[in-house]
Amino acid sequence: MVDYWSALFPSMTMLVVMMVTTAVGGLIRAFTGFGSGLLLAPVFSFYLAPHDMLAVVVLINMIGTIQMLPAVWREIDWPLIRRMVPPAILGVPIGWMILNVLDPEMVRRLVAAIVVVLSLVLLSGWIYKGARGRLQDTLAGVSSGTLTGIAAIGGPPFILYMMSAPGYSPAAFRTFFTVYFAFTQVVVLGVMFFNRALSVEQLVYTGTMLPFYMLATALGSYLFFRALQGYAHHIKRISLLLLLAVGVVILVL
Numbered sequence: 001m002v003d004y005w006s007a008l009f010p011s012m013t014m015l016v017v018m019m020v021t022t023a024v025g026g027l028i029r030a031f032t033g034f035g036s037g038l039l040l041a042p043v044f045s046f047y048l049a050p051h052d053m054l055a056v057v058v059l060i061n062m063i064g065t066i067q068m069l070p071a072v073w074r075e076i077d078w079p080l081i082r083r084m085v086p087p088a089i090l091g092v093p094i095g096w097m098i099l100n101v102l103d104p105e106m107v108r109r110l111v112a113a114i115v116v117v118l119s120l121v122l123l124s125g126w127i128y129k130g131a132r133g134r135l136q137d138t139l140a141g142v143s144s145g146t147l148t149g150i151a152a153i154g155g156p157p158f159i160l161y162m163m164s165a166p167g168y169s170p171a172a173f174r175t176f177f178t179v180y181f182a183f184t185q186v187v188v189l190g191v192m193f194f195n196r197a198l199s200v201e202q203l204v205y206t207g208t209m210l211p212f213y214m215l216a217t218a219l220g221s222y223l224f225f226r227a228l229q230g231y232a233h234h235i236k237r238i239s240l241l242l243l244l245a246v247g248v249v250i251l252v253l
Contacts, residue, residue, distance in 0.1 A: 031220050062186070068217065095148060
């Protein structure tokens with residue numbers, strides 16, 4: 001058993017970095033509704049093979065999604081979900097096919113680059129001011145689903161598209177992403193199961209990280225609803241600066 005554990009975590013640095021990243025990712029997800037995958041994926045890709053990274057990030061996030069769903073269930077905008085989520089589900093298999101032809105090093109750098117670009121765009125204050133309609137909803141959905149299938153980082157297209165949607169508060173934004181991830185994470189795991197890409201090792205990685213994620217998510221959700229809703233803008237900015245720093249570090253290593 002010790003040898004098996006040592007093979008999965010060959011260094012204490014790896015174990016500590018993954019645990020701390022998981023906890024911070026849980027906090028970010030609880031505060032904003034997104035961001036945990038954007039943090040976990042580039043860091044985990046530094047230690048895990050692409051398929052393992054995808055499975056572990058999706059499994060961790062799915063538990064967090066289940067944990068958060070009861071608190072947002074009554075606030076779900078189902079017409080919006082019906083417009084945006086089906087195209088995202090269609091994009092997941094596309095992302096999976098792309099993942100299987102990319103070199104692992106390219107996956108790591110692609111993930112880091114997406115995180116850096118998204119962070120810079122959002123920090124700059126840019127918002128989408130173009131047309132909105134069925135075509136735009138579909139394009140945002142498919143691109144988000146594709147990125148979810150590649151590395152469980154399907155947030156960026158939806159983030160850029162939804163940030164400027166009229167009438168959406170931080171709480172509504174958070175609710176949408178909670179439900180969106182609930183659907184796409186199940187689809188990703190279904191695709192991986194069908195392709196026999198799930199393994200016991202992935203479950204061990206997930207089980208090791210999960211307590212830290214769940215505790216951080218519970219703490220973050222409590223703080224968000226009880227004390228910090230008025231500071232949502234500041235929390236988002238801090239989260240984006242952290243994501244930017246992580247993305248840059250992973251790119252240059």
